[in-house]
Amino acid sequence: MAVGIKDISKKLKLSPSTVSRALNNKRALNSRGVPYISDKTVARVMKAAQELNYSPNGTARALVTGQTGRIAFWSPSMGSRFFQEVAYQFHQILRESQYEMLVGEFGPHMMDPANTVGFTRIDVDGVIVWGGALGALKPVLESNFPAKAPIVNMGLHCDGTLDFVNIDLYPASCEATKFLLDEGRSRVAMMITPATETEFDGRYRGYTEVMKERGLEVEFLHSPDSTRNAARATILKYVKKHGCPDGLFCANDEMGIGAYRGLRDMGISIPDQVTLVGCDGIQDLEFLDPPVSTIAQPIEEMCEQAWNFLKQRMKNSEMPHQTETLQAHLVIRK
Amino acid sequence: MAVGIKDISKKLKLSPSTVSRALNNKRALNSRGVPYISDKTVARVMKAAQELNYSPNGTARALVTGQTGRIAFWSPSMGSRFFQEVAYQFHQILRESQYEMLVGEFGPHMMDPANTVGFTRIDVDGVIVWGGALGALKPVLESNFPAKAPIVNMGLHCDGTLDFVNIDLYPASCEATKFLLDEGRSRVAMMITPATETEFDGRYRGYTEVMKERGLEVEFLHSPDSTRNAARATILKYVKKHGCPDGLFCANDEMGIGAYRGLRDMGISIPDQVTLVGCDGIQDLEFLDPPVSTIAQPIEEMCEQAWNFLKQRMKNSEMPHQTETLQAHLVIRK
DNA sequence: CTGAAAGCGCTAACAT
DNA sequence: ATGTTAGCGCTTTCAG
Secondary structure, three states: OOOOOOHHHHHOOOOOOHHHHHHHOOOOOOOOOOOOOOOHHHHHHHHHHHHHOOOOHHHHHHHHOOOEEEEEEEOOOOHHHHHHHHHHHHHHHHOOOOOOEEEEEEEEEHOOOOOOOOOOOOOOOOOEEOOOHHHHHHHHHHHOOOOOOOOEEOOOOOOOOOOOEEEEEHHHHHHHHHHHHHHHOEEEEEOHHHHHOOOOOOHHHHHEEEEEHOOOOOOOOOOOOOOOOHHHHHHHHHHHHHHOOEEEOOHHHHHHHHHHHHHHHHOOOOOOEEEEEEEEEOOOHHHHOOOOEEOOOOOHHHHHHHHHHHHHHHHOOOOOOOOEEEOOOOOOOO | OOOOHHHHHHHHHOOHHHHHHHHHHOOOOOOOOOOOOOOHHHHHHHHHHHOOOOOHHHHHHHHHHHOOOEEEEEEOOOHHHHHHHHHHHHHHHHHOOOOEEEEEEEOOOOOOOOOOOOOOOOOOOOEEEEOOOOOOOOHHHOOOOOOOEEEEEEEEEOOOOEEEEEEOHHHHHHHHHHHHHHOOOOOEEEEEHHHHOOOOHHHHOOOOEEHHHHHOOOEOOOOOOOOOHHHHHHHHHHHHHHOOEEEEEEOOHHHHHHHHHHHOOOOOOOOOOEEEEEEEEEEEHOOOOOEEEEOOHHHHHHHHHHHHHHHHHHHOOOOOOEEEEEEEEEEEEO
């Protein structure tokens, strides 16, 4: 069996508590004043731990301290490059802060009785969740979900009951639409998913309003979901039927990539025949040829902010909820 | 405070053990024969749990059962698309198996005393690690690392002391080199990183041997690391100095993307002036224009196999180590 | 079918 | 500076 603190204490004829203190390097004063632990003891314990190949039982420690040293990050889809980049960013932040990272997809399955045998357990010190499209988070939290853990929400929609890092896509979406129009494009369409098609979505609203402002008809390409493959199929079918827009604003980069590939499948030239703009700011669009413009979300900043909120919430679960809004910005390429 | 099993038992005037059984739906027989738990009790308990908003303490459960319900996946870099796809694959497998997934980067920092305050704790039921380039895993495991948890290694090198899912890149690398040559390319180079430059690496060996076989000089572009940005900079500098090869085999897709972008930066046409081949099989190369060929690793299969090995190891830590070798295959595009 | 009791491995008062 | 004691919240024999 795994060697524990007792094994060390036996070997050294010390009490388990002393060993524990040594291992955790508790040099600090105790409540009543003086109690350091001696350097010599620390050294002895460390040496013995080494020799015995001690491995601590984090579970036991967590049970007594009430801290797991783990943070969860939930996104709507771990298969999306954007969320992978966000997860990566968190991973770096958490590593630095000595936390381990749990990843998961957050969605309807969380409410599925089949998956919550008995009751859900979230065995972490806190969770950061990309609430994503309008209210997707809400039903989950309102189900039998025991949101005991401190939680902060990031994304495009706030349900008001959580700390929230809000990414505002509206101004940049206006800009993107105008950019397309000002390039001399006369038929500027937008590719969206069902989740995007709402007045609460900054991208949708930005595009719609600018088009109206200019007295132009909106034109939508409806992709069943936001994957590149779906987008590719969507544009292929659409163009065959309706001809090709000369400007296309995609609600995310993943679809931007799919649209790019689909247009090239049909031999349509980018940017001669159509100008493309994506949204999210993943690395990949920059490496296409020609590089494709996009609306970049401030990934680093938003993760830092979310982590900040979470740290505060973990310290004090009673404080009022905070919200911070961050702007995405248009990145024009080539 | 969080409501626990005791709160339910108090409310229902039942013993905690009964509540526990109900919650875990232990309908089975006990050791001596008959004892079911009554449907009525189960129903009462569930109802009360609901009402009180019970949330189980996974840590306490883990302490007594010895099972955390968590599996870790470690890769050399969470920033690489390839490992992100592998992680995603695991995520799906683990979700299905009702495990949570911990992700981490595995590397020298794991041995860094600064990060292992006291001793490392890996609080999981098992770990799957991409051991990556030759022996990168070894020093970590040989350090004060308490590899108590069942562990399986995937990747390109086996250190012999672990269950291992081996991806053989050699045959496909030979094929890739031949493909480039047979396209009529006369100056076929390879882009590598320091880690790749060894006879133990199937890619390196495949390329080298085929070139020798054909009586041709090998030519290497040395990228400092395997990121796309490094590769882009590398090819820019290299071509300026040595002119441009007309065939380029990149040791991974990430570098393939960087090379693609770098070549296009210089106005070099793909595939007219140079044919590119990557390695790993991430989605992205297929979406470039023109799509870039690659050596695809059997991601699904290798993850399934690793999970299989791990499940067996978790059941029986004493069984002999197993190895399975999977072939990567060349995917020619366009 | 349910209850009582012990204990998972560790930490944190409190005592000395 | 170290030892003693009492749990953390749950599961699991064992009894009844």
